[in-house]
Amino acid sequence: MHRYNAFDKAFVRVRNQQFRDQVRRRLSGGLTEDEFKPLRLMNGVYLQLHAYMLRVAIPYGTLSSRQLLKLADIADRFDKGYGHFTTRQNIQFNWPRLVDIPDMLDTLSEVNMHAIQTSGNTIRNVTADHLAGAAEDEIEDPRPYAELIRQWSTDHPEFQFLPRKFKIAVTGSPVDRAVIRAHDIGLELLRIDERLHAKVWVGGGLGRTPILGEVLHHGLPIAELLPYLEAILTVYNLRGRRDNKYKARIKILVRAVGIDTFREEVDAAFDQLKPTFLGADQTLLETLRQDFALTIDPNADESAYHQRLLNDSLFRHWVEQNVAPHQRTELAIVTVSLKKPGTTPGDATSEQMRGLAELAEQYCFDELRVSHEQNVILPHVPLGDLPAIFDGLQRIDLHTANVGLISDLIACPGMDYCTLATARSIPIAQQIAQRFEALGLESTIGAIKLNISGCINACGHHHVGHIGILGLNKGGVESYQITLGGDASEQAQIGEKIGPGFGADEIVPAVERIVHQYMAIRHDPSEPFIETVRRVGTAIFQTAAYACTGVEASDA
């Protein structure tokens, strides 16, 4: 795994000292909230409905056991004993006192973590496929490239005051698990004539104006990655709108000027910038590739796995649902669901974090991942250790076997925490998960992605959920709008709105009617929900959703 060097450590230490002083001045009244706001936003500190919130980056979703243990300690010492994994491979602490935040940041720095650029109009935490370095279908581990981008973008002097926030995601597989087309820049590593290149997508984003990224470059030689990214950011920095916050993302610029004009401008900037990159980035990249290489020698005895399958059907069910093949046949990828029905999607208690850290240390070569789907992954588990992992997860109540099923849903914090929210997300998520669990239908329904956002900013990625739910406020009442046919995969698609919103007490039955409709009309159980929607369109589901509500879909 990649480790900080002395420069990184000194840099973070100085930043934390600066912020400690800023907090001191805010608390003593030397700074007003207006003056303090841009300073705290440089350091991942938000002010939510009930408290401050600290957002900590987990670059490309990769954590060591030691880091997760430290997150657990922070949750206990400075928060309410839990943390929340977000849809962008961050962890959020929801209840810190401002006076404690400098200590939290110092504690994080002990394990090479920080909150720099997790807010503000900067290049945010670089995300990646959470199965990087483990997925069977992978062409190249994206993390060395994500780390290279992280180092380049962190405290980049040109890009601290962009028109708006900027998100980059990287995948090294043709199977997209990083939702690259919903990012300002999405990168897909691929081979052309056996040489590594990046396909570059630009101008994707969800929020109030959902747009899928367009291809800016079909095959960028990998050595040109940083100058090309710098060229994109330079054009955006100059040309992106600063007069209107809602028109400031790069997607609006790309759409306004057109992808071809945008490409010409990027190419011109690239020609100027390329000579300024003198090769240090390539030297670093070589080191990073070595840092991330998987050099382990796992125990090859699989007998405990096969034995347990024979006599424990709960174990078999869990493996069937939550464990995936690894690129090395003696290993498997375990997804730990943070979606037990009734709990808050993405929340983990400090005890659970400690349990996971211990399991990773003992059975997974000290490595964990967090996914934008708000789960934790143990990426390299020897098959023979799967029973021990399952037993360990049972002890911390994290053995829910629902990965990829309807209760494995994505939800933003919504009005329970967020100042921007117009409706609650968490209670709706809980009700849907509990409803389908009670019906006992989840396995029969099969693979389906349901996403909930509590406002149009779309942190719950509802536009790309197979079923998307958007919580709005209509005249003081919560109203939940359904979109269908969204897709976050390599077949990315923005979902289609099916009609007027449902009340908080109506939304769960409406989802249930849609799912029942799907089961009635699917070809056979191997046709997943999204394929049925693609095959028949949304009209038949729309009819089902509004059946017995007295509302006409056309009222929208």
Place this chain on the structure above:
Amino acid sequence: MLDSSKPTLATELNAAWANQSALQVLESALVRFGEDKLAFVSSFGAESAVLLSLAARINPTLKIIFIETGFHFDETQRYAEQLIDRLGLTQVVRASVDPITRKRIDPDQRLHRVNPDLCCHIRKVDVLHRSLKGLNAWVSGQKRYQNDTRAHVEVVEFDPERDCFKINPIAHWTAQRIEAYFKRHSLPRHPLIASGYSSIGCWPCTSPINAGESIRDGRWRGQTKTECGLHRRVMPLHGTML
């Protein structure tokens, strides 16, 4: 512990047991190979009740391996429950492909459409292979009359891939004799027989037969494939089939 004496022993035992009754063969096999080192393998299909009934008459606690492919008809599942209950079988082991191998080779569960041989291989052949590890012998209900491939089945054979003896106690039984056994012992029928099915496997690859067709003609209809591979030499999982 594969050695050249085992095929020879199989030939000798076959010569000695070939003319014995099915019950006698089974009793001899249990003595010869050990009760805990022998397993019956059943699909709980159209004629499976006969072999299961023979097993139960000797000892209902004998080990029965039911290969659970994940694609059995609901009717087969209900029939299995019915037979287990009726015959009082106490050790029916449902064996199935391990989920990780299944996901590696057939992630979307549609392999049966494009490569039924490989589908049978991971869901049946490889599963049986693993289930028989450590056993001396397995018992099958193959009959010679079923099709050409099975026309030369012996009562005792040696299965070199699994290093295991294979006993086919009703190899020489005819369709009429099977029918008579069902009647004499009042055994329940597989519910799909009434719908025209005469040989019953997984639902994607099994269809009813028409008048004049042979009993296994409804399996892998429209393909040259006639057997799943359980009853012939197995191929290694990571060999040429992949």
